[in-house]
Amino acid sequence: MSMKEKIVICGRDISEKDIETTVFIVDNFGSFSRTELAKTVCECLDWVTLADKPKVEGGVKLLEYLESIGEIVLPLKNEKMAECGRRAMKAIKITEKTDPKRELTGELSDFSPIELKLAYTQGSIELWKEYIERYHPQKYAKPYAANIKYLIKCKSKVLGCMLFSSSAWALEDRDKWIGWSEYDRSQRLMYVVNNTRFLLLPWLKINNLASHVLGKAIKQLPRDWLKEYMYEPVLLETFVNSEYKGTCYKASNWIKIGNTKGRSRQDSHHKYLSSPKDIYMYPLCKDFRKYLTGEKEPKIRVRS
Template sequence: MGTDLVIRGRQIGSKELIQIRSVIARQWTQGRVAISRELCRLWNWRQENGHLKGQVCRILLRKLESKDLITLPPSKRGLANPPNRRYYVPPPEPPEVDTSPLETAIEDLPPVRLAMVRRTLHEGLWNYLVYRYHYEGFRIIVGSHLKYIAWAGDRPVACLSWSSSVFRIAARDRFIGWDPQARNRNIRHVVNNNRFLLLPWVRCKNLASHLLGLSARIIGRDWHAFYGYPAFLLETFVDQARFRGTCYKAANWTLVGEMAGYAKKDNRFYEHGRKKDVLLFPLVRDFRKRLQYLGEGGVR
């Protein structure tokens, strides 16, 4: 191979391809998961919490296969992402939720708290509420993510989730001022607010911006505790045809531009025409310095 490839931050040259093909040959009958785990162990390719980057490695392997550089064994279930792991299936009996109207001033609400529910007993409630009441629904969140339910006393009033950032957004990248090398290295420190749902029976002025403020105070701590590395910048994308982003602006998020109206599917870009505003919120004052950093060990 004349020129090395960089896939998912991993440099792949002739030496790495020989190693990958050798592991595939040894682990062929064990399947793709075993191949990815063995490669991660050989490369010591781990998340900062110590877990192997197995899913990322399998994405790398599929990209190499799409370039005809390797051949992978068939998926044991016939699909790269089995349906029972990929999509949310609502329960036959929905969880019981008090849907009576809640219309009051924010100061008259019971104490409002945000609870992180990823891998807790309340994650199923979050999944159902977002599936049932969010305009985009819920099937799955790919990659790193955390889910939150906002409670007013013992009643859920809102659901939020935060996930891995979108890799390339021109307006955001200009605002940060990083080059492609810094983005490749530090994109994990940008976290995306990909779901924000106020439950439809809740009418409370300023509650949305209040919840965004609460989120900004705890997401950095929770993200670091859960994934082992810090978040420096929050981002979100607001559909211009549906919303004006008022609650984000009231919570001091900065509008930095708009998305181009394209999406990626099957390694190809297509125009969907849905313009979205790009809003950002720094969690640390020197976020640009940290996100532009290229030294060893990363910036804390």
């Protein structure tokens, strides 16, 4: 295949050698599923994250791109397995563990210490999912790519949940505010992290709890992300429905910089419409723009 234009997928400049290798893999391992092919492609191209895990999403996108231009023919998607997966994701069992509790009222000083506990065991993840499904307006949806889940706790009491995950692919107002070119964004989008879910349970009436939790998350998340994914983010983003005022984000010094255009977070093809939302950003360091435009290199953890 002779390349007439530059191809960038998930931050990688795709070379002719990459394409030749991918075509060879598909031709010789036709019995593999799409996911197995994507993993094999990533292994052969050394296409991995800083945590040394295959960038399967990028492998899938490369495969689908090559199929779209007629270079390869992929195996059919296993719709039966996909449907089982969709049902499993939706079938979150609601139990008495998340039943409403008595109302808690008072000042922050009455509920100390408040901590963000990582949800990483099977039990804590299932509890996190159940609270989100039961009490968050947007319900549970499988997190996109890299993510960290927190249970907000006061001793043994669960007060709420948070989710931080990979940032939205393209936001016109955000990208202008950062000063991003399309190439810069493709190379450094990973250093922006999205606060995708923030839930405080409805029976809580604790003054300033929301802004206090956001403040703790701002300090804790970079360390946890560095430990889990081998690099430290430099900027946070979140989307707030226009009917809400974003009071807790404003109180925590997040900056409203514009609006979304009414598309889903990873929709680069204008297919999936959603209601426009306000965009709030929080810089995690003073020089975040220099990191995001390549003038400085963000902090990474070297694997020992």
